[in-house]
Amino acid sequence: MRPGPRRSLTHAEILAAAFELLEAKGFDAVSVRGVAGALGLTPTAMYTYYPNKQALLAGMVEQVFGRLAIATTAADASGSSAAEGVAGARARVLALATALRDLLVDRPGAVGLLLATPLDGPNATRVDEELLAAFTSGGLDLAAADRATHAVRVHVLGAVAFDAARAARAVEAAVQPEAPAAPSETLWDDLESFPLADRSRELDDDPVERFAWGVERLLDGLLVPAPDR
């Protein structure tokens, strides 16, 4: 097994190896060298498939959005979310947002993926198109639909980033349970009391419900209320 054009890998195979690494060892493990190693390649061979690491990550993002498109069109075909008007628009956006969250939230480092790329591939654009269609069918003109789409995109991205970062830290803490969290940190010296924040910390809200609630409230502001609501 030396030089020569032995076998030729497909992008799908490379991305599959990259996602395996992402799932198993987190975002930092998705390195050019790491993916190459998992495929039995030299790091430099990767550069015949992708011009740089960014392009590899962009390919992964596109694949995630591709799965999302499949998941939501399947749901559309068998569900009632293709309904017209504000209620239909609401249901379609909520379904898209939830599906996107489901795809990202338990993949450590998937957010790093999203931030590393422009989100302008065809599959990402397809999701935009679906959101824009939902909002225009909900009565918004294109300019408002564009802003609404961006608001949803941004909200979901932020929510997933938040939950994923928390989950990643939890995994990390479980692997290395050394520092017992030092109850009173000496790094910050000026202690204050935050009555509301302290009490809210004990609420322990369910992340899934909290996410859905946030998207619903955003939709309350983005879409005029449905007549039947």
Place this chain on the structure above:
Amino acid sequence: MRPGPRRSLTHAEILAAAFELLEAKGFDAVSVRGVAGALGLTPTAMYTYYPNKQALLAGMVEQVFGRLAIATTAADASGSSAAEGVAGARARVLALATALRDLLVDRPGAVGLLLATPLDGPNATRVDEELLAAFTSGGLDLAAADRATHAVRVHVLGAVAFDAARAARAVEAAVQPEAPAAPSETLWDDLESFPLADRSRELDDDPVERFAWGVERLLDGLLVPAPDR
């Protein structure tokens, strides 16, 4: 200049050097070695101040939230945003969100900072406290205020992440204007047409206005409409 306990740096001096690096060369330049070098230290000396890189980044995040607290309390003292009721709550949240965006958006990589840390330092908690106070004064109970606070936090984080990532890529492209963006990418083969997405891409919305609009719409959903509105 060799070993020995010559001078002792303060955390403030170290963080100042770190922020200089962040501003000048982006998030990737904020390395343990880089900051140490800027201070005339050996990388290993950094570990007497912070147990690891995470702690350094957490210190930077706390400082950003500290500036935010100062900026908004100053605005509160001289402005009308301390008004009561829904309108006052609305104004306070919008002011906080805008101030946070202003602090983060043109610092390349500041978002990486936020995602790298738990956002549980005292200054970050103070911002939470202010948001919770605004929402409870707007008529929400603590559980609802907690969810509303999280929704705002998530929305701002996502929006800043999005705009900052775009800006970072623009800077990068300006520094290295080699690849002419290849009008028809060969990486993605199945071309489709996205009429709405294509048209919306030409809108070229102002990011600042778009952000404010999004936060306002979110607030529309979070707070019941003011009587005078």
Place this chain on the structure above:
DNA sequence: ACCTGAACACCGTTCAAGT
């Protein structure tokens, strides 16, 4: 076209040692 091997300029972190 696809791949290797060596190299360059970096990382975070640890360890033993100096003052």
Place this chain on the structure above:
DNA sequence: ACCTGAACACCGTTCAAGT
């Protein structure tokens, strides 16, 4: 306590060379 110097196990990327 604060710091250095050497070292370990990594990065992304480039370049010359092989088939």
